[in-house]
Amino acid sequence: MKKGNPYGTHRVIEPKGSLPQPALKISNDMEIYDNEILIDVDYLNIDSASFTQLLGEAQGNIEVVKFMIMKIVKERGKMQNPVTGSGGMLIGTVQQIGNKLIDSTDLKVGDKVATLVSLSLTPLKINMIKKINPDIERVEIDGKAILFESGIYAKIPSDLEETLALAALDVAGAPAQVQKLVKPGDNILILGATGKSGLMCCCKAKEMIGSEGLVIGQARNEKRKDFLESTNFCDKTIIADVLDPIDVLDKIHETLNGNEVDITINCLSIPNTELSSILPTRNGGIVYFFSMATSFTKAALGAEGVGKDVTMIIGNGYTKNHTQITLDLLRDSKKLRNIFEMKYL
Amino acid sequence: MKKGNPYGTHRVIEPKGSLPQPALKISNDMEIYDNEILIDVDYLNIDSASFTQLLGEAQGNIEVVKFMIMKIVKERGKMQNPVTGSGGMLIGTVQQIGNKLIDSTDLKVGDKVATLVSLSLTPLKINMIKKINPDIERVEIDGKAILFESGIYAKIPSDLEETLALAALDVAGAPAQVQKLVKPGDNILILGATGKSGLMCCCKAKEMIGSEGLVIGQARNEKRKDFLESTNFCDKTIIADVLDPIDVLDKIHETLNGNEVDITINCLSIPNTELSSILPTRNGGIVYFFSMATSFTKAALGAEGVGKDVTMIIGNGYTKNHTQITLDLLRDSKKLRNIFEMKYL
Numbered sequence: 001m002k003k004g005n006p007y008g009t010h011r012v013i014e015p016k017g018s019l020p021q022p023a024l025k026i027s028n029d030m031e032i033y034d035n036e037i038l039i040d041v042d043y044l045n046i047d048s049a050s051f052t053q054l055l056g057e058a059q060g061n062i063e064v065v066k067f068m069i070m071k072i073v074k075e076r077g078k079m080q081n082p083v084t085g086s087g088g089m090l091i092g093t094v095q096q097i098g099n100k101l102i103d104s105t106d107l108k109v110g111d112k113v114a115t116l117v118s119l120s121l122t123p124l125k126i127n128m129i130k131k132i133n134p135d136i137e138r139v140e141i142d143g144k145a146i147l148f149e150s151g152i153y154a155k156i157p158s159d160l161e162e163t164l165a166l167a168a169l170d171v172a173g174a175p176a177q178v179q180k181l182v183k184p185g186d187n188i189l190i191l192g193a194t195g196k197s198g199l200m201c202c203c204k205a206k207e208m209i210g211s212e213g214l215v216i217g218q219a220r221n222e223k224r225k226d227f228l229e230s231t232n233f234c235d236k237t238i239i240a241d242v243l244d245p246i247d248v249l250d251k252i253h254e255t256l257n258g259n260e261v262d263i264t265i266n267c268l269s270i271p272n273t274e275l276s277s278i279l280p281t282r283n284g285g286i287v288y289f290f291s292m293a294t295s296f297t298k299a300a301l302g303a304e305g306v307g308k309d310v311t312m313i314i315g316n317g318y319t320k321n322h323t324q325i326t327l328d329l330l331r332d333s334k335k336l337r338n339i340f341e342m343k344y345l
Numbered sequence: 346m347k348k349g350n351p352y353g354t355h356r357v358i359e360p361k362g363s364l365p366q367p368a369l370k371i372s373n374d375m376e377i378y379d380n381e382i383l384i385d386v387d388y389l390n391i392d393s394a395s396f397t398q399l400l401g402e403a404q405g406n407i408e409v410v411k412f413m414i415m416k417i418v419k420e421r422g423k424m425q426n427p428v429t430g431s432g433g434m435l436i437g438t439v440q441q442i443g444n445k446l447i448d449s450t451d452l453k454v455g456d457k458v459a460t461l462v463s464l465s466l467t468p469l470k471i472n473m474i475k476k477i478n479p480d481i482e483r484v485e486i487d488g489k490a491i492l493f494e495s496g497i498y499a500k501i502p503s504d505l506e507e508t509l510a511l512a513a514l515d516v517a518g519a520p521a522q523v524q525k526l527v528k529p530g531d532n533i534l535i536l537g538a539t540g541k542s543g544l545m546c547c548c549k550a551k552e553m554i555g556s557e558g559l560v561i562g563q564a565r566n567e568k569r570k571d572f573l574e575s576t577n578f579c580d581k582t583i584i585a586d587v588l589d590p591i592d593v594l595d596k597i598h599e600t601l602n603g604n605e606v607d608i609t610i611n612c613l614s615i616p617n618t619e620l621s622s623i624l625p626t627r628n629g630g631i632v633y634f635f636s637m638a639t640s641f642t643k644a645a646l647g648a649e650g651v652g653k654d655v656t657m658i659i660g661n662g663y664t665k666n667h668t669q670i671t672l673d674l675l676r677d678s679k680k681l682r683n684i685f686e687m688k689y690l
Contacts, residue, residue, distance in 0.1 A: 019651070021646050084642065086642050087646065118650055121650040152652045272367055275367065292642055295430065296640060299659045300637065300659050301430070305463055306364070308663065313659070314644045319654045
């Protein structure tokens with residue numbers, strides 16, 4: 001077997017010197033290097049911002065989305081949306097392990113795994129798309145993928161259904177970052193609280209704030225607000241238009257008697273919501289952007305433009321123990337698990 | 346006078362409901378609202394990422410850059426680069442103050458001010474571009490601009506030359522954020538250390554780390570490294586290619602006996618440097634992105650892709666007392682002031 005670089009630079013075709021994630025094109029030749037793992041893929045979970053963009057461009061036509069996914073993977077060697085830059089993750093079965101890794105990895109051939117590195121850097125070959133379930137952004141395929149030596153993964157636990165684990169692990173970073181970030185007594189605004197990562201963040205934030213803080217969940221309409229209230233994950237819920245920052249600010253002022261929140265967590269999947277995250281956050285507070293549709297310049301210049309002294313953090317899908325934290329959340333909250341089973345199985 | 350909104354939403358033409366910064370087009374009608382300030386503009390300082398992009402697209406032709414700036418301002422009502430999304434700032438003289446502000450502002454007609462909100466949200470009308478100095482990204486114009494009620498500004502101090510103050514205030518956020526971020530004993534990597542914000546960050550970081558920490562400045566070639574060493578702002582200097590993350594990582598490993606830094610500060614002005622900032626930073630460390638050429642998704646997915654547990658912060662051009670901190674740095678470091686006088690007057 002040929003010797004590979006831990007970060008997979010040996011697969012970069014264009015531009016040279018780049019790492020696989022920012023690269024325009026990588027090799028999806030399925031003959032593995034000595035430090036790679038070959039995976040027989042069952043499902044892709046497309047990143048929410050990416051799937052929203054694809055579905056919009058295809059005007060809701062799933063056959064066109066299939067065509068677009070096949071085209072992207074053929075051109076780039078990986079499933080990276082050219083507009084959003086984002087990917088998603090996959091679930092599959094270990095088929096072959098490179099010589100160099102056989103003794104060091106805890107994986108063996110036949111193990112069921114979810115890759116926790118983004119599809120935007122994962123060599124992927126799709127023979128056929130069997131089915132797309134647009135409600136949960138899941139693509140069932142016949143295909144193969146490569147996991148690099150530095151790539152993180154999770155073995156699918158035996159006590160959770162595999163599609164349930166996949167749905168949760170897809171956003172594993174979010175609740176784990178909330179656990180690191182939120183302190184007792186904090187007032188937290190969660191934008192996009194009714195989505196997958198939003199629900200997990202609400203549930204985890206509620207656990208962290210104690211009796212003095214407040215979790216405020218934003219929903220886009222009455223129906224979603226009713227659903228959110230039924231979960232009891234939030235202390236307060238608001239209906240606000242995330243494309244209208246002044247509306248969001250007003251609703252938070254109403255809820256907190258003229259004050260702003262300590263931390264805003266953006267779990268949305270549409271563009272242009274930077275200022276809706278910045279304005280309702282107090283000076284000295286934190287804005288955490290999980291949305292892959294976030295624009296760096298809109299956030300940076302937006303905060304400066306309104307003279308807001310907030311710390312703005314780029315959501316990192318990886319943090320220590322994030323798999324454990326996320327799966328435990330599903331195990332500990334029967335309500336969350338029920339919702340996930342209803343929505344994402 | 347008509348009544349205006351503090352954030353300037355009354356000037357947004359497209360799309361409605363947006364704030365002026367993300368808006369595609371705002372009104373640059375120079376009849377002021379009751380909470381606006383009219384400024385007779387002397388100079389624009391174009392943001393470094395924006396100027397680099399304009400100059401590149403114009404293939405170095407300054408007349409073409411002039412044309413492009415006039416066209417952007419005509420189309421958008423503000424100087425916001427459509428590719429980078431960024432702006433810059435301006436210096437000028439207060440010409441008129443809205444009725445509502447006359448009693449509350451500390452400004453009076455005739456005061457010389459620098460606006461510290463981005464040009465990307467500032468209504469601007471250019472009658473003529475007199476001169477462009479590409480070395481310092483400064484555009485001398487005959488024109489007018491509007492400062493909103495929420496807009497931050499600095500009066501030009503009497504003990505510093507006005508172009509010197511402008512050059513420093515343009516990147517006022519950078520050293521002020523370094524002062525908040527860096528602790529004694531930290532090892533700090535500054536990418537783009539020889540540029541304007543890079544030099545200020547090195548100088549401030551050196552002040553903060555004490556005797557145990559190290560400031561490591563990155564330069565792109567021997568000549569710039571020699572210059573950087575002559576400043577004594579850094580404890581170590583490295584030559585590394587910021588488009589090659591493995592090269593940057595190797596150089597840091599060499600410098601720190603196989604370890605990574607605690608904090609990396611990205612002061613570059615070119616795209617695709619996200620992983621060069623992430624890889625040389627230790628797990629649990631911080632990456633601070635000042636570069637307006639940073640891509641949100643490349644940073645987020647890049648860190649996840651290499652399994653790096655770092656906190657990535659979006660550079661905020663505003664923080665409390667940033668003007669004071671920045672101007673004091675110029676006052677306290679004779680060396681820094683000399684360099685600024687040589688390079689930016």
